[in-house]
Amino acid sequence: MKRFFYLILIFLALWMAACAPQGFEKTQFGLKTIVDSTEIEIQFFSPKIARVLKSKTGFDFEKQSLAVIKGPEPIELKTEAKGDEVVVSSSDVSVHLNLKTGKVSFYTLTGTSLLNEKEDGAQFIPVKDVDEDSYVVSQSFVLDQDEKVYGLGQFQDGKMSQRNQELYLLQDILITAIPMLQSDKGYGLYWDNYSPTYFTDTEVETSFRSTVGDCVDYYFMYGENADGVVAQMRELTGQVPMFPYWTYGFWQSKERYKSQDETLGVVKKYRELGVALDGIIQDWQYWGDNYHWNAMEFLNPEFPQPQKLVDEVHDLNANIIFSIWSSFGPQTKPYKELDENNMLYDFKTWPLTDKNVWPQPNDAAPSGVRVYDAYNPEARDIYWKYLNQGIFKLGVDGWWMDSTEPDHFERVDSDYNQKTHLGSFRKFRNAYPLLTVGGVYTHQRETSTEKRVFILTRSAFAGQQRYGANSWSGDVQTDWNVLRNQISAGLNFSLCGIPYWNSDIGGFFTGRFPGGVENKAFHEIYVRWLQFGTFCPMMRSHGTDTPREIWNFGKKGDWAYDAIEKFINLRYRLLPYTYSTSWDVTANNSSMMRALMMDFASDKKALDIDNQFMFGKSILVCPVTEPMYVKAKHEDNKYTDAKEDFSSVRSTNVYLPAGAQWFDFWTGEKMDGGQEVEKETPIDIMPLYVKAGSILPWGPEVQYASEKKADDMEIRIYPGADGEFVLYEDEGDNYNYENGVYSTITFKWDDDRQTLSIADRQGEFPGMLTERQFHLVLVNETSGTGLAESAPVKTLIYSGKAVSEKL
Template sequence: MKLNLYKWLFVTCIAMPSVLFAQNYQQSKEGVKAVIDGVSVNIVFYSPAIARVEKFPVGHHFTKNSLAVIKQPENVPLTVTRNSNVVAIKSSKLTAYLNLATGKVWFETPSGQALLSEKDYGAQFSPMDDKGKQMYEVRQAFKLDTTEVIYGLGQQQNGKLSQRFEKVFLQQGNTRVCIPFFQSIKGYGLYWDNYSPTTFNDNKQETSFDSERGDNIDYYVMAGRGTDGVVAEMRTLTGQVPMKPLWAFGFIQSRERYKTQFELVEVARKYRELKVPIDGVVQDWQYWGPDSNWNAMAFDPKTYPRPKAMIDSIHRMNAHLFIVSWPGFGPKTPQYAEFSKKNMLINFDTWPPNSGAKPYDVYNPEARDIYWSYLNKGVFSLGPDAWWLDSTEPDHINIKESDWEQPTYLGTYRNWLNAFPLQHTKGVYEHQRETLTQKRVMLLTRSAFAGQQRFGSDTWSGDLGSNWENLRRQIPAVLNFGLTGLPYWNVDIGGFFAGSFRQGGGAMNPDFQELYVRWMEFSTFTSMMRSHGTDIPREIYQFGKRGDWAFDAQEKCINLRYRLLPYLYATGWNVTNQAASFLRPLAADYAGDTKVLDLNTEFLFGKSFLVAPVIEKGAKSRSVYLPTNSSWFDFWTGEQIAGGKAIERQAPIDVVPLYVKAGSIIPWGPKVQYAAEKKWDVLDIRIYPGADGDFTLYEDENDSYNYEQGKYSTITFHWDNQQKKLTIGDRHGDFPGLLKSRKFRVTIAPALKDLNEDSNTYKTVAYTGKSKTVVF
């Protein structure tokens, strides 16, 4: 039997007995290989929990080096058996099956629980000429259980948590981060390793990935039991996450745009005068001058006459500076000239319109070297702290069909376009690390791809319109983004385009103030709390003065963020050290509660908090579902509430419904104006009883990579609920600047109506690094 145009022949295969097509297979130390109806099928175990399936037409010669996957196959003990036409390849955590007659592959747990199955004859190869090279449109169909819930696909703006029965075109764009990955509530994940435009389609008949170009069908299945476990396996496959600097968990102020160095410095100065905490400001576009000079990576001497003095001024105020950099260059820049001479531009139009700007070839390692050489010399050498990598999709305007066929270092642009943000961030991250190790790389990016978490990337949700529907959509958007393995995500507080609110006072427009405050309450519980937008300036003093409700509500959010810094930093360490996540769906911990499987208006923040943002205009309360098999404390009142039911929580404008899981231990930091202002020599340790609990306090130098050499410390806290006893364990580790002695003030489930008041019902523990116990 032969493949006709490399598509399976359904009619022939159904009409003839499958035993006639039984094939031999070859076993290797990593899996099995077989040729079935003219298609090579390879199953390779990369670890006991991760298997790769690769299919391609016999005789098609190619070399594939994955951009996203960095893991190499381990030496996995495998048991391979054959029963009639079916070969089983079994590890300690995953079993793969291959039907030698039909080519179908499916997966189970070692105990026999069904995970994922291809459809019979579900692989398709449609020949395509790719600028003279033989390639294919590649498609693979799977069959999911009828009631199965799936998550992922990156950051989509469809407002859905479960992506079941959705059709999504996966091509990077402003506000859409496209990652061909989904995970199932059954405890497995599937990563489709292809970078061309891909259609994900799930319907009652099948679930499929269909990519416009590919040499092969290439996907990875990972068994993780729960959502957190699948995320951990995806990180094993595509890379772990470096630590963000402590300051980056503070408040960041931005605007489109600050037009002079004096305007930018004045923003930081006003926050300091008001004593409103802040840790970062952002210099957005056009500091280089006219659009023909777009992204020149040099400051216009008219508006930024002394950029080094500007940066030094920001630093003297104990703040940090992001500076924007784009992948496109205007025609009058030296970068454009050099890239053009070396054929390292991708020849299509990018932002800004009518400027002649073109993106550089991010897939070319030499081009990435050149990019950094200009960025380092013109900007980084002056001492900024972080990068705003805008347009990392990239922007593609005045689109022509020939644009997709433009050559890049790896092949035509169509084949690689979705990996553009991955390669661009790779270049900046790796070069900065080579240049300076004492400053952690901090990249704010507008797009992402699988594996980008390993490059210090914190992705924002793009240029959203300022409206309530967009606010609501960001909750499922960030949860699905995180479930693909990328933990760091943020959003423009208030949305980007706010022109509709200009009439009525802009930042003094009560409707915009309400939307902005509610958006800030949500953003308080994302991995970066950042104000940004166009049309209306967003600095806190634009909304009035202290005593005005819009000012006071924002200040309350910002102060709450800073009091939670020890919890945030410890969660960051869990992300780095334990492959954990920042924002998580309720299904992560309560998959047995069917009411939370598609709940898209609430989320878990780390391991302890449940956040239910207000997302409706004019709402003074909202319904909050507290999952079953749990008990919760209202963060603001200290009231304990049993789970398994919905409650109506009053939510005045300065209150976000916030709950702490019973058994949680929350460290409460000092009141500060910036993240590193005070040592954590006195920390409140807040116990929420009702169950046993653990927490690990993590500390290091705050902004270097010395933690990778073991220069950090941890202190583990354990709450024994039955004995009402807190055990503070021995301190482990050391680093320069470590506090040798400190005080912990331990208290039980306090109400927090006023964030500026510390609990006075605590027990003080003098701690010098040796275990202590506190009994209540």
């Protein structure tokens, strides 16, 4: 009997030992443990950033992140065991690890739950990735029922919050896949995997599932608010360099200018008309036929003197960038060198090999164009060698890197099985744009610092903000729903930490508007799209089939022409505000296009609005995304039989977020937030509202960005709240600003005292204005508003020393 009793005790002890939590090991950066054959490690990269790494025991691998450039930091951590859990805390966040289940949870230091993994949420399904053992990896989380999440790159589905849907994260012509999201609870999550990935959100769970991966690897970022999350993402993956001042002006482009005389003629015509312009873009085929695709040489006889083209554009005080691709034709020098070194892929890309497929001439098919291995640093060296020799030496001002996703049509296993320098194409697919864009940025900076790198690119991945790149939304259709969907696409893209984005003004493909510029229905959508583009980081007119230059919309006195010119002028008058906002992006981790949840997180009505945004922190923008003045038949997805009707003025509903008062930009009328208002929207008006407490610097009327010094600047003050604005100025190009060669002037508005204080100027740079006039305008319904000249309350001479004025 006693023996039986001892056996029971031994059995119970063994059973309790088997059920007890396993131990854990403290590490320099956090802790690690093993739970049911899964190794789990938590690493702190800062007090606000924690990495969670899970892998199967006995599986050897090396993980070198392509996006994350920050390493873990030895910071002060507090670790304690609490029952089945071990809790490791920094000065900002606590991470709880259940030693029995492996579940990881994140809390504030006061105990507020931020994010929880689902029980048994990590999954590893063994697969063969070509000839290597790997896994389909996934991790599930449980979100609050009413929680909203944003980001994931660019999806043109019109959704602001990404709840209750499944998204396939795979780079495509209209999709930019970035596996990073942020919550309205003030945290962000970056899933560090580059293979095609499913994001799924249901009432039960929210998960990332990647096609192939050696481990579950994600970063939790606690920002407290949306700006804070963006700041953590940039700390993790890289900061944002400045673009040249001129890039914030107006750009003209089309698919395509067919000769250097045509390209130059566009710039000349803008100058003759007195319409402002700063950038012209030369699209493809200046290299000749498709066998010479992306030759990085001017082999087309219509471009006989490329140096003369660049010089003459510069003589007209404009700038020019050229289209380059991620692929090469078989008769080009780069192709031959890359092919000799086994640095080209074999899959269907653009242009296709069928001689009947646009845009190939029949005598240039099959093209044989192949994409290069941008994952290989030696291939990136070869790419830059020919780019430098053939184009950069001409003094060009930037790059249009097309097809950086890259174009990939069949998507069969044999394509994904191809070897890159790093591994299978499947394993690293989504990071391709990061590597190819990064290669050009890095090489240009190593070659010269006289010009800031400017890259216009069709695709992006996490971290691409560090490479001087502006993404555009791809070859979109010209359609009213498409226009509206650009807004949420751009905002979610920006919430991933990448601040520079735009779309083709007017849409790329105009086939739904037969007749193009002869169709007045196209005039209306182009005007409205251009108004939206005025408040995007880059204002660029572009498309195929239909020319977009302003003279194609009539002449002065015609409604479309006048509306286009009006908003181009508005873009230039706002340049001091826009450029200072770009400095806020670089210096303070801000964003240019701001979803309303960024600035009005406490207003529940603002959290899922998909057709409004803030441009900088002062201007509320509500694009008009429906036809009002041109009636057209809409049948078979085409707009025909267009008839103008300006007999009455139509209106647009605008929501003014709570927590602020708002001024109608056009009239000066002041309104309370927390309400929807109806704004009349004639064809030359888009609803714009300025937040009370804002201070807007108003630049001179110019034909190009640097035409006039801002020595006679209007300062518009919107009373009703205290406010502050930092006016940033520098040389406009080069990287001297990185060494402190710039100046800032801080303006502060004290609403109770009705006093504007201007601080001492900080810093200096060559060519800086040492003395200037500021015309102070207190905005109301009787002051000048919109583009009208304002009557200043006071004018003062500012010589860099602090001054205060009561208005």
